[in-house]
Amino acid sequence: xxxxxxxxxxxxxxxxxxxxxxxxxxxxxxxxxxxxxxxxxxxxxxxxxxxxxxxxxxxxxxxxxxxxxxxxxxxxxxxxxxxxxxxxxxxxxxxxxxxxxxxxxxxxxxxxxxxx
Amino acid sequence: xxxxxxxxxxxxxxxxxxxxxxxxxxxxxxxxxxxxxxxxxxxxxxxxxxxxxxxxxxxxxxxxxxxxxxxxxxxxxxxxxxxxxxxxxxxxxxxxxxxxxxxxxxxxxxxxx
Numbered sequence: 491x492x493x494x495x496x497x498x499x500x501x502x503x504x505x506x507x508x509x510x511x512x513x514x515x516x517x518x519x520x521x522x523x524x525x526x527x528x529x530x531x532x533x534x535x536x537x538x539x540x541x542x543x544x545x546x547x548x549x550x551x552x553x554x555x556x557x558x559x560x561x562x563x564x565x566x567x568x569x570x571x572x573x574x575x576x577x578x579x580x581x582x583x584x585x586x587x588x589x590x591x592x593x594x595x596x597x598x599x600x601x602x603x604x605x606x
Numbered sequence: 607x608x609x610x611x612x613x614x615x616x617x618x619x620x621x622x623x624x625x626x627x628x629x630x631x632x633x634x635x636x637x638x639x640x641x642x643x644x645x646x647x648x649x650x651x652x653x654x655x656x657x658x659x660x661x662x663x664x665x666x667x668x669x670x671x672x673x674x675x676x677x678x679x680x681x682x683x684x685x686x687x688x689x690x691x692x693x694x695x696x697x698x699x700x701x702x703x704x705x706x707x708x709x710x711x712x713x714x715x716x717x718x719x
Contacts (some may be wrong), residue, residue: 492650523707532612532694532709533649546706581648593698594639594651595707 494598495581500604502604503572510568511601515584518585522565523595525556525585539565542588545597579603610697612710620718625682627713628694637698638671639707644691652680652693687717704705 493516503509515522520541525533536555537547541562554572559565569576579602583595609632619625629638637656641649653662653677655671662669668681678695692712699706 492648525709530615530711530714532696532712535706535708538706583649593637593707594654595649596651597648599648 492596493583494582494596496530496598496601497578499599500602501603502606504606505574506571507605508568508570509572510566511580511582512562512564512566513582513584513598515582516596517563519584519586519596520562521585521587521593522559523583523585524565524567527579527581527600536567539550541575569603572603574605575585577603577605610695610708610710612695612713614713616714617719618716619685621687622684625685625689625715627680627682627693627715629678629693629697629710631676631699631708633696633697633699634675635697635699637677639676639696640669640673640680641677641694641709642691642697643694643712647691649694660663661715682715685715685717687719690715690717 495514497512523538524536535548537557538557542559554570557567579600581600582598585593585595596602611630613628639654640652643649653669658675659673660671664685670679692714694709694712696707696709
């Protein structure tokens with residue numbers, strides 16, 4: 491257990507529905523990342539936050555995806571009008587994000603999304 | 607954009623044999639990180655390399671960062687069944703002012719006991 495939690499752990503939804511995932515990072519970590527991982531691939535970067543500011547969003551991310559980190563603590567990732575191609579493991583990670591420190595990322599257990 | 611390639615994609619060894627995975631980036635990296643993901647688990651940080659030509663060891667694991675800071679390798683000596691998993695390298699570079707970690711595809715290691 492890295493201290494990063496994600497909910498729900500599994501989500502099955504029908505195509506066209508909206509889904510929202512939550513990530514609670516390690517409390518003192520400034521940076522929070524979202525990744526998507528499909529079978530046999532490495533984590534694919536989606537977006538990241540420094541405190542409450544969303545600093546980067548992958549160009550691969552369609553406008554159906556949105557993420558927030560309103561108070562610089564937990565974050566939510568919403569997917570609107572889900573498609574079957576959205577089926578994947580969605581991983582959240584956090585890191586200290588301080589100068590002079592290792593930027594190792596601590597991953598949560600992930601939310602596995604299945605779109606029927 | 608920045609790409610990180612990792613080879614081989616799969617490696618099967620007999621227990622006790624050595625194992626090496628290689629990582630190459632299309633751009634110069636500020637640092638490279640290695641993660642291990644057990645089957646059904648999530649990536650777990652192993653190490654970060656920052657300096658050109660850096661070599662670090664963790665027991666039977668040896669990590670190297672190339673002189674040009676564009677490639678890296680992980681070598682495991684005398685593999686054990688507990689080494690089973692997928693090993694990912696992840697390169698960190700500054701792109702448009704933002705630090706970003708790009709993962710390789712991973713090398714999946716399986717071991718015959």
